Amino acid sequence: MAERLFTSVIWLSTALVVAMLLWILGDLAYQGMPHLSLNFLLSEPMSAGRSGGIGPILVSTLLIIAVTLLSALPLGLAAAIWLAEFTNRGSAVGNGVRLCLDVLAGIPSIVFGLFGNAFFSIFLGLGFSILSGGLTLACMILPVFIRTCEIGVSSVNDAWRKGAAALGMTRSAAVWHILLPAASPAIVAGLILGIGRATAETAALIFTSGYVDRMPGSLLDSGRALAVHIYDLSMNVTGGDPAAHASALVLLVLIMLLNLLAQGLSDRWLQRRLSV
Amino acid sequence: MMTPYESTFTLGEVTEAEPCCVPVPHLVVRDLSVAYAERHVLEKVSLDIYRGCITALIGPSGCGKTSFLASLNRLTDLIPTARVDGSILYEGQDILSQSVDTLGLRRSIGMIFQKPNPFPLSIRRNLELPLREHGHRNRRILDEKIERALTDVGLWEEVKDRLDSTALALSGGQQQRLCIARALVLDPDILLMDEPCSALDPISSSVVEELIIRLRSRYTVVIVTHNLAQAKRIANYAAFFWMKEQVGKLIEFGQCQRLFEAPIHGLTAAYVSGAKG
Numbered sequence: 001m002a003e004r005l006f007t008s009v010i011w012l013s014t015a016l017v018v019a020m021l022l023w024i025l026g027d028l029a030y031q032g033m034p035h036l037s038l039n040f041l042l043s044e045p046m047s048a049g050r051s052g053g054i055g056p057i058l059v060s061t062l063l064i065i066a067v068t069l070l071s072a073l074p075l076g077l078a079a080a081i082w083l084a085e086f087t088n089r090g091s092a093v094g095n096g097v098r099l100c101l102d103v104l105a106g107i108p109s110i111v112f113g114l115f116g117n118a119f120f121s122i123f124l125g126l127g128f129s130i131l132s133g134g135l136t137l138a139c140m141i142l143p144v145f146i147r148t149c150e151i152g153v154s155s156v157n158d159a160w161r162k163g164a165a166a167l168g169m170t171r172s173a174a175v176w177h178i179l180l181p182a183a184s185p186a187i188v189a190g191l192i193l194g195i196g197r198a199t200a201e202t203a204a205l206i207f208t209s210g211y212v213d214r215m216p217g218s219l220l221d222s223g224r225a226l227a228v229h230i231y232d233l234s235m236n237v238t239g240g241d242p243a244a245h246a247s248a249l250v251l252l253v254l255i256m257l258l259n260l261l262a263q264g265l266s267d268r269w270l271q272r273r274l275s276v
Numbered sequence: 277m278m279t280p281y282e283s284t285f286t287l288g289e290v291t292e293a294e295p296c297c298v299p300v301p302h303l304v305v306r307d308l309s310v311a312y313a314e315r316h317v318l319e320k321v322s323l324d325i326y327r328g329c330i331t332a333l334i335g336p337s338g339c340g341k342t343s344f345l346a347s348l349n350r351l352t353d354l355i356p357t358a359r360v361d362g363s364i365l366y367e368g369q370d371i372l373s374q375s376v377d378t379l380g381l382r383r384s385i386g387m388i389f390q391k392p393n394p395f396p397l398s399i400r401r402n403l404e405l406p407l408r409e410h411g412h413r414n415r416r417i418l419d420e421k422i423e424r425a426l427t428d429v430g431l432w433e434e435v436k437d438r439l440d441s442t443a444l445a446l447s448g449g450q451q452q453r454l455c456i457a458r459a460l461v462l463d464p465d466i467l468l469m470d471e472p473c474s475a476l477d478p479i480s481s482s483v484v485e486e487l488i489i490r491l492r493s494r495y496t497v498v499i500v501t502h503n504l505a506q507a508k509r510i511a512n513y514a515a516f517f518w519m520k521e522q523v524g525k526l527i528e529f530g531q532c533q534r535l536f537e538a539p540i541h542g543l544t545a546a547y548v549s550g551a552k553g
Binding site (some may be wrong): 088157159160161162163164165166167169170173177178181182260 | 349350351353354356378379381382383387390393394395396397405406409410456458459462477548
């Protein structure tokens with residue numbers, strides 16, 4: 001009896017979660033599809049986004065994500081390697097850094113937005129720009145990315161570390177040729193989490209990359225991200241709902257595509273490491 | 277009390293161990309002590325490792341054999357709390373001195389581990405990586421060295437058609453032979469082996485054992501083994517370690533056959549007869 005109750009609770013909970021997800025997806029597809037067209041993806045928004053498309057917004061979004069990933073990836077990997085390989089187990093400095101990262105990971109994105117505004121936009125003079133926005137998002141995703149990668153790198157089979165050392169290989173060679181490829185599933189997982197968070201971010205961008213919906217001319221131009229656009233359409237623009245739904249649908253597809261891309265690129269990189 | 281370091285023996289005693297006839301010390305270990313944090317695991321061990329011979333380290337688990345082995349190529353450096361005292365002379369230089377180039381040292385003194393640890397890369401890359409690390413870039417030379425090392429361990433015929441597939445798909449015995457090839461590819465002088473057969477099935481184990489015997493004349497081998505029969509079969513010299521007052525100590529060192537058939541120390545006699553340990 002208890003066993004059956006247990007089983008049904010588990011099934012029910014799962015069904016509930018999946019149903020919610022399907023509902024959101026279905027609703028988005030149902031309401032957004034009619035508005036979606038190639039023209040919508042390419043053209044400039046008109047009348048505050050009620051009509052026209054999301055071309056410049058899509059470009060801004062991709063640029064912001066590119067800045068985020070290009071700055072977060074090397075920094076994050078380096079920090080993760082330092083934590084996993086260059087600090088002794090139980091060292092005070094390492095544990096201090098880990099604690100800071102875990103606290104930072106829990107900070108609301110709006111706080112990162114305010115920090116980004118103060119630091120990148122004002123102090124560094126980058127203003128409201130795609131660069132400010134991308135760097136702010138990098139700060140936001142770094143804590144989780146670093147910790148995920150660190151766990152990935154430190155859980156790599158210790159026998160390979162010893163093997164590499166016994167062959168007279170330098171630590172950097174062991175990291176580059178053996179540990180990183182072996183940890184790549186964890187790195188990709190961290191990357192996908194980061195991409196998802198960054199692409200869907202609104203609050204941190206309002207203060208940093210702004211909401212100008214023109215086509216950006218450079219990384220120092222303000223640019224409106226998709227999530228900001230959706231927020232604006234649904235909260236501030238009456239009659240903006242159809243366009244908001246279509247934009248949300250595009251956002252979802254975009255995140256999926258980026259995840260597939262991350263997975264595919266890492267697989268290819270791994271393939272190259274494996275053979276040569 | 278008798279000194280644990282037995283230095284008197286005559287050449288005439290070397291009967292079984294044919295390839296090794298002139299005992300020239302290759303490594304001279306004096307007063308080697310190893311401690312992890314405050315815990316001493318090995319105390320004041322002195323012995324000579326002879327060139328071109330197989331020296332077996334025998335004794336129960338936890339008596340410091342592996343720590344002794346790891347000191348010989350400074351792999352103890354990987355453990356931040358490890359402290360190694362004493363001296364190990366190799367080619368006129370003390371291995372334990374801070375100024376020693378450990379990367380170069382480990383190239384000359386290779387190591388094989390208990391569990392085969394091929395890298396998660398292709399067979400070719402497993403061998404190529406250490407070569408490239410030590411400055412070999414020429415494709416032709418790389419291929420030559422790889423083929424020679426694989427031939428030496430009897431793996432070439434088995435894997436020559438799948439050099440670019442992952443090494444992890446090999447069987448345990450093949451993986452261990454690949455690891456030996458990976459050490460050989462760097463042309464080392466000395467091979468340290470930490471129970472290289474104990475994780476293998478009996479057939480793979482005997483293949484690897486035969487390989488070790490074949491390597492004897494070309495390399496100096498130091499091997500930790502729990503398998504006394506194996507030590508008897510392959511080793512020229514044997515060192516018996518035992519735990520005394522929680523610290524590993526060298527009890528007896530000598531020619532392998534002599535140590536098994538006429539042990540001087542009572543503990544050795546008890547251990548090799550199976551009465552103790």
